[in-house]
Amino acid sequence: xxxxxxxxxxxxxxxxxxxxxxxxxxxxxxxxxxxxxxxxxxxxxxxxxxxxxxxxxxxxxxxxxxxxxxxxxxxxxxxxxxxxxxxxxxxxxxxxxxxxxxxxxxxxxxxxxxxxxxxxxxxxxxxxxxxxxxxxxxxxxxxxxxxxxxxxxxxxxxxxxxxxxxxxxxxxxxxxxxxxxxxxxxxxxxxxxxxxxxxxxxxxxxxxxxxxxxxxxxxxxxxxxxxxxxxxxxxxxxxxxxxxxxxxxxxxxxxxxxxxxxxxxxxxxxxxxxxxxxxxxxxxxxxxxxxxxxxxxxxxxxxxxxxxxxxxxxxxxxxxxxxxxxxxxxxxxxxxxxxxxxxxxxxxxxxxxxxxxxxxxxxxxxxxxxxxxxxxxxxxxxxxxxxxxxxxxxxxxxxxxxxxxxxxxxxxxxxxxxxxxxxxxxxxxxxxxxxxxxxxxxxxxxxxxxxxxxxxxxxxxxxxxxxxxxxxxxxxxxxxxxxxxxxxxxxxxxxxxxxxxxxxxxxxxxxxxxxxxxxxxxxxxxxxxxxxxxxxxxxxxxxxxxxxxxxxxxxxxxxxxxxxxxxxxxxxxxxxxxxxxxx
Numbered sequence: 001x002x003x004x005x006x007x008x009x010x011x012x013x014x015x016x017x018x019x020x021x022x023x024x025x026x027x028x029x030x031x032x033x034x035x036x037x038x039x040x041x042x043x044x045x046x047x048x049x050x051x052x053x054x055x056x057x058x059x060x061x062x063x064x065x066x067x068x069x070x071x072x073x074x075x076x077x078x079x080x081x082x083x084x085x086x087x088x089x090x091x092x093x094x095x096x097x098x099x100x101x102x103x104x105x106x107x108x109x110x111x112x113x114x115x116x117x118x119x120x121x122x123x124x125x126x127x128x129x130x131x132x133x134x135x136x137x138x139x140x141x142x143x144x145x146x147x148x149x150x151x152x153x154x155x156x157x158x159x160x161x162x163x164x165x166x167x168x169x170x171x172x173x174x175x176x177x178x179x180x181x182x183x184x185x186x187x188x189x190x191x192x193x194x195x196x197x198x199x200x201x202x203x204x205x206x207x208x209x210x211x212x213x214x215x216x217x218x219x220x221x222x223x224x225x226x227x228x229x230x231x232x233x234x235x236x237x238x239x240x241x242x243x244x245x246x247x248x249x250x251x252x253x254x255x256x257x258x259x260x261x262x263x264x265x266x267x268x269x270x271x272x273x274x275x276x277x278x279x280x281x282x283x284x285x286x287x288x289x290x291x292x293x294x295x296x297x298x299x300x301x302x303x304x305x306x307x308x309x310x311x312x313x314x315x316x317x318x319x320x321x322x323x324x325x326x327x328x329x330x331x332x333x334x335x336x337x338x339x340x341x342x343x344x345x346x347x348x349x350x351x352x353x354x355x356x357x358x359x360x361x362x363x364x365x366x367x368x369x370x371x372x373x374x375x376x377x378x379x380x381x382x383x384x385x386x387x388x389x390x391x392x393x394x395x396x397x398x399x400x401x402x403x404x405x406x407x408x409x410x411x412x413x414x415x416x417x418x419x420x421x422x423x424x425x426x427x428x429x430x431x432x433x434x435x436x437x438x439x440x441x442x443x444x445x446x447x448x449x450x451x452x453x454x455x456x457x458x459x460x461x462x463x464x465x466x467x468x469x470x471x472x473x474x475x476x477x478x479x480x481x482x483x484x485x486x487x488x489x490x491x492x493x494x495x496x497x498x499x500x501x502x503x504x505x506x507x508x509x510x511x512x513x514x515x516x517x518x519x520x521x522x523x524x525x526x527x528x529x530x531x532x533x534x535x536x537x538x539x540x541x542x543x544x545x546x547x548x549x550x551x552x553x554x555x556x557x558x559x560x561x562x563x564x565x566x567x568x569x570x571x572x573x574x575x576x577x578x579x580x581x582x583x
Contacts, residue, residue: 001033004040008057011194014064014111017057024057046070046185048177048383052156052165052539055107062108062164064115065194070166071116071152072197073188074099075123077180078149095126097149100207102130102139104155104241104312105267106164109133112154115199122198125149128205133241133267134212135313136167137412141215142207144173144409158238158278158310159540161271173409175383178497212245218407219415220253223422224348229254231425232303234295235417236261236288238277239268240311242413249414255421259303261291271311279308279317279331279399288319289327302328305424305434309413315399316413318420320434332434335361335450337420338395339441340434341403344423345393346371352392355385358489358496358503359533359546360397363441363448370445379499380535382410397450397546442559446528446552449566453545453574455583463536463543466581470502470534475580478532479573481506481549489535501535506549526565528552532573534581543581547573 002025009021024032039058044051044066051070053062078097099120103113113129120127128146130139136153143151151169159165168176168184176184191197233250235258237243243265250258263273264287271277274284288306296302306329308317318337322330332340342354342364353374356364368375373392378384385394386402386409394402400411403419424434442448457463474486484507492498507529530549537544549569551562 001036001040005036005058008040008059008065012057012063012065013068013115013194017063017065021057043189046073046181046188047538048175048181048381049538050166050168050176052159052163054162055164062112062166064108064111067112067154067166068115068119068194068197068199069188069191071119072123072191073184073186074150074152074168075120075125076187076190077184078125079123081149096124098126098128098146100128100130100139100142100146100148100151102134102136102142102151102153102155104136104153105133105269106154106156106311107161107269108164109154109269112164112166113152116152116154117204118199118201119197121203122200126205127203128207130211131207131209135240135242135245135309135414137314137408137410137414138212138215138245140169140173140410140412141218141408142211143169143171144407145211145214147171153312155312157312157314157539158276160276161269165539169410174386175381175410177383177387212248215407216245216249216252218404219249219412219418221407222404222415222419223253227422228425228429229256229422231305231421231428232256232295232301233258233417233421234261234288234292234303234306235259236264236279236285236291236306236308237267237313238274238279238284238308238311239264239266239271240277240309240313241267242309242311242313245313246307246309246414246417249418250421253418255418255425258307259291259295261288263287277311279310279315280334284308285317285319285329285331286327289329293328304428305421307417307420309417310399313413314411316401316416316420317399318434322435332438333450334395334397334399335363335448336438337399337416338397338401339363339367339448340423340437341395341401341416341419342367342393343437343441344419345403346373350392353388353390355388355391355394357381357385357396359535359544360395361448361450361548362531362550363445364395366445367441377495379496381538386410439556439559442562443553443556446550447559447562447566449549449551449563449570451547451570451574453547453577455543455545455578455581457541457543460541462583463541466543466583467500467502467534467536469582470580473580474502475504475576478504478506478576478580479549479569479571481527481530481569481573482508484529499535501533504532504534506530506532526551526562527569530569530573532577534577545574545577545581549573
């Protein structure tokens with residue numbers, strides 16, 4: 001292991017990680033040896049999410065050496081791909097394929113972007129780098145806007161500050177999926193010594209602000225001309241790169257300038273005010289709530305909305321005023337925002353396929369059916385959602401929304417924010433709120449209550465053991481509901497390719513409850529059905545369980561009791577899943 005570490009150190013181009021390895025090699029402690037084993041126990045796996053991992057020296061970390069090898073493998077893949085080469089220019093004049101490189105403001109992101117551009121140039125490709133740290137959707141837009149053969153975004157999205165990542169798009173503006181990921185991984189593995197990878201000091205192009213201007217011009221197209229813009233928004237960029245882009249998008253569209261959360265507006269790679277820079281995490285929105293309360297005191301009226309982007313601004317979180325909440329504000333779940341945006345787009349006469357993932361709420365299927373629109377479900381992630389034929393709208397419960405697939409074929413937290421603001425403004429003009437529209441949807445379709453059980457681990461073997469246990473002994477009941485069908489998604493289905501996951505279809509009270517579905521006081525009573533998905537996270541050391549139950553509602557008066565019943569059953573499902581998985 002020490003020999004491998006010294007060999008790595010000898011070719012590492014980064015003095016910081018060379019010094020880091022030197023300190024571990026010289027320490028001579030059990031802790032240092034354990035750290036070396038962890039860093040050199042394999043290589044960071046390249047997959048459909050590209051690369052993502054902790055920063056540091058060694059092949060199991062994100063660093064310049066790993067990025068240079070990844071870029072060389074991608075370059076080899078593109079050079080071998082004649083269709084991509086032909087598509088790299090609109091004229092098809094045989095010019096070398098163009099690769100667009102974007103980056104966020106995390107530690108080492110600018111270095112990784114420069115190394116990527118240098119490797120692409122050295123491989124005989126054309127490279128263009130975005131003009132500064134910008135949101136991921138700007139890069140996804142630029143790939144298609146510039147007729148590029150590929151795009152690479154250096155970002156770890158909402159991961160902790162110690163992480164960074166590498167997301168790859170091909171010329172269609174879509175994230176890579178099999179078999180492209182395996183082909184690229186094989187070419188990365190075939191890269192020889194780093195001194196054999198040409199990396200010139202110049203030769204690539206740094207793009208100007210015109211690419212951002214083009215994105216902003218396109219983002220405003222999601223709105224209806226002449227619709228109301230009278231809505232006051234508090235916005236947090238969560239220490240990421242979304243503040244300026246979101247502000248410019250709102251101003252160009254005619255909305256009042258969003259009120260920034262000052263402590264979180266500027267990029268900060270240490271994410272100093274949040275434990276995890278994700279709007280879904282407990283405490284992450286506290287400063288946004290405080291900013292909204294301060295603005296209300298100073299102006300005599302509360303803001304209408306709080307909108308949060310994650311650090312690379314491809315996700316959009318929404319909070320609404322709630323007098324009963326401790327902070328005076330309530331975060332909406334991704335599934336709730338997904339249903340609101342779908343309803344708004346249908347009201348705007350959008351046509352095409354509405355789609356979501358298997359871990360998101362089934363409510364979208366009912367909304368689409370009522371509007372006589374095609375509907376599809378895919379595996380988790382926009383790498384699958386964006387491939388739906390004739391896609392008009394796609395969303396996933398983790399705050400990701402694609403509202404303009406012809407512009408950005410990926411989740412886009414900026415355009416989603418604009419559309420949420422337009423909906424809130426139109427409702428406000430009619431004397432209504434987003435919360436009231438959610439009530440209407442629950443009364444019409446039933447309460448589709450969703451929740452998550454997310455178990456973060458240090459030892460990844462705990463996740464694999466839990467999956468083995470659940471496969472060997474699937475639960476018969478969950479939360480008092482009968483497991484009518486258990487599916488091992490690893491085998492694939494008629495509609496889905498294989499993936500490491502389990503799906504349980506729930507149908508009314510369990511066989512031992514001795515009750516009917518309508519008995520709201522019994523375990524599982526008053527619930528029409530539901531589903532549970534269990535899967536390892538693709539980007540974090542977590543086992544994630546996605547829960548949904550559906551409670552019928554009889555009018556507005558029955559709304560609160562139905563939500564209470566659903567919440568109680570979701571809580572019991574969490575307890576049962578913890579036990580069944582062995583946690």
